[in-house]
Amino acid sequence: MVGATGLGGCATKKYVREQIAPVSARVDTIEAKLQETDGTAKAALAEAQAASGQAQQNGQRLDQLNGRVDSVDQRLTVQERRVKRPRN
Amino acid sequence: MINLILALAGLASVSAADDLQAGAKPPETEATASVESLRVADWIATSGDNRKLPYIIVDKANASLRMFDGKGKPLGVFPVLIGVAVGDDATPGVGSKNLAEIGPAEKTTPAGRFLARFGIAVGKERVLWVDYATSVALHPIPKTVSPKERRRQRMLSPTADDNRITFGCINVPAAFYSKTVRPMFQRKGGYVYVLPDTKPLEEVFPRLRVQALTSARIR
Numbered sequence: 526m527v528g529a530t531g532l533g534g535c536a537t538k539k540y541v542r543e544q545i546a547p548v549s550a551r552v553d554t555i556e557a558k559l560q561e562t563d564g565t566a567k568a569a570l571a572e573a574q575a576a577s578g579q580a581q582q583n584g585q586r587l588d589q590l591n592g593r594v595d596s597v598d599q600r601l602t603v604q605e606r607r608v609k610r611p612r613n
Numbered sequence: 614m615i616n617l618i619l620a621l622a623g624l625a626s627v628s629a630a631d632d633l634q635a636g637a638k639p640p641e642t643e644a645t646a647s648v649e650s651l652r653v654a655d656w657i658a659t660s661g662d663n664r665k666l667p668y669i670i671v672d673k674a675n676a677s678l679r680m681f682d683g684k685g686k687p688l689g690v691f692p693v694l695i696g697v698a699v700g701d702d703a704t705p706g707v708g709s710k711n712l713a714e715i716g717p718a719e720k721t722t723p724a725g726r727f728l729a730r731f732g733i734a735v736g737k738e739r740v741l742w743v744d745y746a747t748s749v750a751l752h753p754i755p756k757t758v759s760p761k762e763r764r765r766q767r768m769l770s771p772t773a774d775d776n777r778i779t780f781g782c783i784n785v786p787a788a789f790y791s792k793t794v795r796p797m798f799q800r801k802g803g804y805v806y807v808l809p810d811t812k813p814l815e816e817v818f819p820r821l822r823v824q825a826l827t828s829a830r831i832r
Contacts (some may be wrong), residue, residue: 584823591662595728601745610735611742611750612696612720612781613712613758 645690647672649808650679656824657806658685662726667803669729669751669794671695671783673722673810676776678785680793683803688793692768694754694784696722697777701809701817703747712780720780723747724809724817730802731795741798743783743805751794751805753787783807 536544646654650672657663657670665683672678673695680688698717701724707715727743729751734740740750754764764784767775783805785794797803809817 580823584820587820587823588660588662591726598728598745599730608733608735609708609745609748610712611740611752612707612715612748613755613779613784 645677646679647675647808649674649814652814652821653806653808653818654679654681654685654687656818656821657681657804660820660824662820663804666801667797669803669805671722671805671807673724673808674773676773678783680789680797682797689789691786691789692776694764694768694776694779696720696779696781699777699810701725701812703744703749703781707781708744708746708748715780721810722779722781722783722807723749724807724812726818727805727807728802729798729805731799741794741802741805743807747781749781749783751783751785751790753790754784 650670653670657668663681663683663685667683668681670679670681671693676693676695677690678693679690682688698720700718700721703721703723704719707719710719723744725744727749729741729743731739732742732745734742734750738752740752743749743751754768758764762778764778767778768784768786770776806818808814815821
């Protein structure tokens with residue numbers, strides 16, 4: 526009687542495999558998606574970092590140009606001998 | 614806005630009825646500044662774009678300016694009169710025209726970043742040239758303008774709508790000009806940042822794009 530009850534409570538390996546299979550498949554799918562998302566995120570981060578670096582470079586270039594414009598502007602004001610009338 | 618009104622009330626109370634009382638403490642600025650003005654001020658302060666020179670931010674939409682010393686310390690907000698036409702560019706060649714030749718649509722105060730310096734203008738008058746090429750200067754209300762233009766009253770009024778009257782120059786209260794602008798800009802000049810009427814802020818000040826990116830990265 527006890528043995529029969531014990532046997533009835535145990536699941537067979539086949540039964541367990543059958544139950545786990547769909548869960549395992551879902552886990553595999555999620556893992557694959559996770560890896561894909563991770564890859565996309567890493568690529569996006571790399572692109573953002575590259576863009577940030579480029580923006581920094583552009584900013585520095587802008588600063589250099591601003592400096593040159595400033596000096597040209599200054600020279601223009603100094604060199605212009607004609608006395609101008611401001612636009613009031 | 615309240616501070617600007619206070620500033621204007623201060624203007625109105627001057628017995629000489631000319632301008633802000635000499636030596637009067639200017640009102641605080643931060644509470645009244647527009648978002649655009651704050652953005653530009655933040656960028657200048659963090660990037661050091663003013664190269665340790667004093668600077669002014671002209672907010673055309675609010676017909677006011679904010680003055681800062683070389684270290685970025687705000688010195689006050691003051692009303693201004695600006696070009697009668699809405700627009701952010703100067704017509705090519707406008708700087709060489711006589712006042713009478715300048716058409717209504719050409720009377721804009723150009724937006725941008727300008728290295729301003731004092732220089733001699735017609736009549737041996739010294740003005741702060743903001744954009745010498747297009748003849749835009751910052752100075753008090755000229756004595757030669759017609760009283761019909763009611764420039765002083767426009768400057769005193771609490772609204773910004775009637776402050777568009779000049780040919781493109783930036784008119785400021787005389788006492789502010791003589792007590793603050795002249796001593797600070799006299800030797801090495803300074804920067805004048807004119808906020809746009811219609812153009813996007815980043816188009817006029819491209820460095821703001823980088824500033825936004827850097828700020829986002831810090832966060």
